[in-house]
Amino acid sequence: MYGASDHMGDLERAAAMERAARARSGWYARYLWIFAAGQSVLVPMALLWHGLAAALTFTLVMTALVTGISLYAARQRIVRRGFGVRHGVLIGLWAAVYSASILFGQLVLVDSPAFAAVAASACALPLVVGAVLERRRSS
Structure with a gap:
């Protein structure tokens, strides 16, 4: 038969599993911080650089960033409920x-370093907020 102590053991194992999942789910906050940091390079590059060499460089840097964080995410074992x-x-x-910043920067404030800095911060903001909220959830 299954006694009361067996039920307590099951509850303890479930609680330990939940603690482990919560502790290991901090990877997503790191993912978001890395992507947010990339905005400080990518947005000014998209707004201030021009020509074929700039487009190729931007494409390579963006591809490297997205590939790197995607490979990092794919290797994680813990994905919490509601992640998608x-x-x-x-x-x-x-x-x-990002789209609004690039469009505005290309049509209205062309070659403005000040706007590029503000746009980079604006593009990073949703990612930073997400990282902070994720860190709170995983604590």
Whole structure:
């Protein structure tokens, strides 16, 4: 038969598993911090550099960043409940801010270093907020 002590053991194992999952889910915050840091290079590059060499360099740097963080994410064993929706919202917000920044910077404030700095910060903001919230969830 299954006694009360067996049930307590099951509950303790479940609690230990939850603690381990919570502790190991901090990888997503690191992922977001890395992607946010990349904005400080990529956004000014997209707004201030021109020509074929600039486009190729931008493409290589963006590809390296996305490939690196994607490989990092693929190697993680712990993905918490609701991750897909959370990630979709964060990347969607980033894409909207990034697209608006690039469009505005190319049409209105062409070659403005000040706007490039503000745009880089704006593009990083959803990722930074997501990283901070994720760190709180994993603690």
